Amino acid sequence: MKIVLLYGGRSAEHDVSILSAYSVLNAIYYDYYQVQLVFITKDGVWVKGPLLTEKPKNESVLNLTWDTKDATGEVISPSTIKEEDAVVFPLLHGPNGEDGTIQGFLETIDMPYIGAGVLTSACGMDKIMTKYILQAAGIPQVPYVPVLKNLWKENPKQIFEQCEGTLLYPMFIKPANMGSSVGISKAENREELQNALQEAYKYDTRAIVEQGIEAREIEVAILGNEDVRTTLAGEIVKDVAFYDYNSKYIDNQIVMQIPAEVTEDVQEKAQEFAKKAYIMLGGSGLSRCDFFLTNKNELFLNELNTMPGFTQYSMYPSLWEKMGLKYGDLIEELIQLALKRYKQRQ
Ligand code: ATP
Ligand code: MG
Ligand code: MG
Ligand code: MG
Incomplete structure (x- = not known):
């Protein structure tokens, strides 16, 4: 083959x-x-x-x-x-x-x-759509305001007021469709919010402004079609302000802690939310589900990445490795899942 x-x-x-x-x-x-x-x-x-x-x-x-x-x-x-x-x-x-x-x-x-189908890929990539679906599923997430470029151009003042009325600084501004932290910035005030939106619009006409929170970041790996399996959560331990493109791929400052040192309750909840989100988004193949965990042990689902970083050292394969599934076997599983889904559709 x-x-x-x-x-x-x-x-x-x-x-x-x-x-x-x-x-x-x-x-x-x-x-x-x-x-x-x-x-x-x-x-x-x-x-x-x-x-x-x-x-x-x-x-x-x-x-x-x-x-x-x-x-x-x-x-x-x-x-x-x-x-x-x-x-x-x-x-x-x-x-x-x-x-x-x-x-x-x-x-x-x-x-x-291999991997997610059309609908899941499109909804998982678009941070606004993801938020709407998770909201419908009752999964906790940080407060947000979707900001479309043409509405912003028409009336920036109204957008500022809407953001400041709903959220507190710092805020995180993101292009709706992107990954690896590209186009994402943190804003401490209105001027930075304005610059951040302009930056986000370089990548997409849809942007999202989120409540910035102080939190640890934990991630769960998901594998399967109808039969959904999840790993324990791992933590991205950062000593940087946020997990931006440089820290991800250039500086190598990130340490992965697998499994994350969190309470059993948090582990269970993370797996439960990841699985629920995956099912609600119609996932198949694989996904990596990212969370924020506050010091009060509140868990917020940030996003589902339907094609997560997949080097041998990336979080997704490392989480499975820890569960006893080797990198090569993981690829084999993904191939089999792809074929199974294809056959079912015939
Ligand atoms: P990837 O697909 O590579 O995981 P992404 O580009 O889809 O990344 P996010 O995961 O949403 O982007 O955000 C990137 C990073 O920015 C997060 O890992 C986190 O460090 C920081 N961040 C994002 N949103 C928030 C927030 N609301 N509060 C605090 N930090 C945030
Ligand atoms: Mg992402
Ligand atoms: Mg991604
Ligand atoms: Mg992420």
Whole structure:
């Protein structure tokens, strides 16, 4: 069987996807699978890389510097990835990858693929939609105000008043569709709120302003289709003010504590909320559910990432490793879940 590994992608999380892809390539069971690499450039060009039948010896196999000048792969039309006996691993983070667009394309060409379907991907990626769904499910989350760009342009004063009437400073301002903390800022006053909104609108016309809270951050890994399994929560231990892009990928200042040192009650609640959120969003395959935990042991669900960071050292695989599921076996499970869902739909 063939795994078609889609990586790179058009979003600001392009580089993160390349890191994840390299880890996955090294862990595939090549006795059972061949891997067809398909790199998506930042401009959205699809480039067919080599077909691997064994572990790559170095990272260059990923065409890290690919552009039209020094192309080593073949530019392809996306639909030509279609073949029998293949499953797609869309290892793409952020818009145009994790948000239902690629998933819709894969449904259209009728190929099985790893991870969430169209609806779950779209709703999980959009922080405003996620909030609405969790609210309907009665899952605790921090107070928020959705702020659409055109309403903000029309009447910024009204938006300020709405935010300040509902929330206290500091506030967190985020593009609705993004990940890896790209476009997120913390605002201590109105001027910073204004700048933060402008920053968020670079990435999306939909933004969300949230109540900033002092909290620990814990995460639960979820795996399954109808049969949903969760891990114990792990903690992102930070000595930085917030978990921004630099601290995630550049400075390596983050320590993961697995399992998190929290009460049994908090562990149970985190798993319960994660599972409920996953079911309400119609999850399949995998997700990583992020929470805030205050010093009063209040738990707020922050988000569900339907294609979480997937290097060997990322939180999602590490949580499963701790539960006894090795990285390679986790990938195998994901492939089987993809095939199962595909067969059920036939
Ligand atoms: P990813 O998908 O990589 O987990 P993201 O871009 O979807 O990240 P969030 O997880 O929502 O963004 O936020 C990024 C980080 O910003 C959080 O991990 C946390 O450190 C901080 N943060 C976000 N919202 C709040 C908030 N309301 N209060 C305090 N800190 C926050
Ligand atoms: Mg996210
Ligand atoms: Mg994400
Ligand atoms: Mg997060």
